[in-house]
Amino acid sequence: MTIRHHPDFASLMCCAAGSQPDAFAAVIASHLSVCADCRAEVSRMQEIGVALFDALAPADVDAAAPVIAMRAGEAEMGSAVDESVTATAREAPAGDVPLPLVSVLGARLDDLPWRWSAPGIWTHPVPLSENAGGELLMIKVGPGKEMPAHGHDGQELTIILRGAYTDTIGRFGVGDVADLDSDTEHTPVACATEGCICLVARDGKLRFKGPVARLLQPLIGL
Amino acid sequence: MADLLRRVAVNGDVDAFRALFRAYAPRVKSYMLRQGADSATAEELSQETLLTVWRKAGLYSGEKGSATTWIFTIARNLRIDRLRKEVAWQPLPEDGPEEASTDLAPDEELSERERGERVRSVMAELPPEQTEVVTLAFIEGLSHSEIAARLDLPLGTVKSRMRLAYQKIRDALEDLR
Numbered sequence: 001m002t003i004r005h006h007p008d009f010a011s012l013m014c015c016a017a018g019s020q021p022d023a024f025a026a027v028i029a030s031h032l033s034v035c036a037d038c039r040a041e042v043s044r045m046q047e048i049g050v051a052l053f054d055a056l057a058p059a060d061v062d063a064a065a066p067v068i069a070m071r072a073g074e075a076e077m078g079s080a081v082d083e084s085v086t087a088t089a090r091e092a093p094a095g096d097v098p099l100p101l102v103s104v105l106g107a108r109l110d111d112l113p114w115r116w117s118a119p120g121i122w123t124h125p126v127p128l129s130e131n132a133g134g135e136l137l138m139i140k141v142g143p144g145k146e147m148p149a150h151g152h153d154g155q156e157l158t159i160i161l162r163g164a165y166t167d168t169i170g171r172f173g174v175g176d177v178a179d180l181d182s183d184t185e186h187t188p189v190a191c192a193t194e195g196c197i198c199l200v201a202r203d204g205k206l207r208f209k210g211p212v213a214r215l216l217q218p219l220i221g222l
Numbered sequence: 223m224a225d226l227l228r229r230v231a232v233n234g235d236v237d238a239f240r241a242l243f244r245a246y247a248p249r250v251k252s253y254m255l256r257q258g259a260d261s262a263t264a265e266e267l268s269q270e271t272l273l274t275v276w277r278k279a280g281l282y283s284g285e286k287g288s289a290t291t292w293i294f295t296i297a298r299n300l301r302i303d304r305l306r307k308e309v310a311w312q313p314l315p316e317d318g319p320e321e322a323s324t325d326l327a328p329d330e331e332l333s334e335r336e337r338g339e340r341v342r343s344v345m346a347e348l349p350p351e352q353t354e355v356v357t358l359a360f361i362e363g364l365s366h367s368e369i370a371a372r373l374d375l376p377l378g379t380v381k382s383r384m385r386l387a388y389q390k391i392r393d394a395l396e397d398l399r
Binding site for chain 1: 290298345366367388391
């Protein structure tokens with residue numbers, strides 16, 4: 001997998017800080033699971049957090065160090081358990097759902113309960129926690145199909161999970177992230193042979209261009 | 223600090239843990255307060271962070287980052303878990319980036335400290351408006367759009383300040399390689 005399009009540094013900063021909205025976090029985590037370069041960026045960014053943390057004025061802590069002598073046995077047990085959990089996560093079943101999402105979506109994209117939304121377009125909304133803003137959506141677009149032209153009210157983060165799409169910015173293949181602002185308008189066209197499956201996170205609603213697409217808006221649930 | 227952690231990991235050394243607790247619990251509590259926890263919750267989360275350190279000390283590996291980085295990551299993940307009740311994909315790996323270990327020299331302790339110092343000195347010289355957005359993100363836990371709303375700035379301005387701040391840190395760390 002050659003990754004050509006990475007998230008904006010600002011988006012990665014938000015990830016390192018742990019302050020990104022739920023939906024965006026899913027796309028960034030999916031990208032990090034396949035992109036060593038961005039993992040290295042995020043770990044450098046974390047040093048900023050560490051420097052700020054280091055400089056915090058200490059708060060008064062009421063209690064003394066917890067009595068942990070009696071928990072001595074727990075130390076080894078705890079780490080043994082954690083290691084096995086980590087090991088399982090790394091040997092996750094061969095699938096094409098990004099590792100961080102497997103626990104929520106299962107391992108295989110083909111097994112998702114896809115819902116027909118419009119000719120050549122299927123979707124599956126990914127549930128978010130109650131207080132999360134924005135939305136997270138799996139979108140499957142048939143080979144050569146065009147998504148209705150749209151703009152965004154807020155930020156839109158997309159990661160390609162299968163196939164590819166092309167728009168005015170370029171070609172986006174598996175692992176690539178499109179990190180788009182509200183001023184971007186685009187008409188992605190799915191790859192002619194494989195189509196395209198992507199995970200899209202948004203914090204604003206889409207604005208479709210043209211009367212036909214606007215009529216479609218309520219229909220396709222995008 | 224890395225040495226204290228190793229003593230906890232290898233010997234289950236209670237004195238070393240007490241020293242870690244004294245060094246870190248007050249700052250973890252302060253972090254949790256800034257993230258919006260009330261005093262009792264912040265206290266609880268700082269205890270829990272340090273207990274996690276005790277339990278997972280065996281997973282800490284010095285090559286992968288400083289003790290503070292590791293403990294801060296645990297605190298970050300715990301507060302996401304408790305304060306925001308969000309989903310499975312928010313935590314960052316607590317065992318650090320695997321690729322970092324390969325290019326570290328044997329005197330990694332020193333270079334680790336050097337990196338930390340370099341980051342702090344760059345941070346000290348950041349223009350105040352960049353320090354402000356970075357602090358709101360990392361310490362107060364605000365998203366970019368929350369920061370934009372709080373400071374009454376366009377989202378694009380918040381993002382470009384973030385990028386500028388990071389670019390300086392990044393350049394400073396590049397020099398060290």
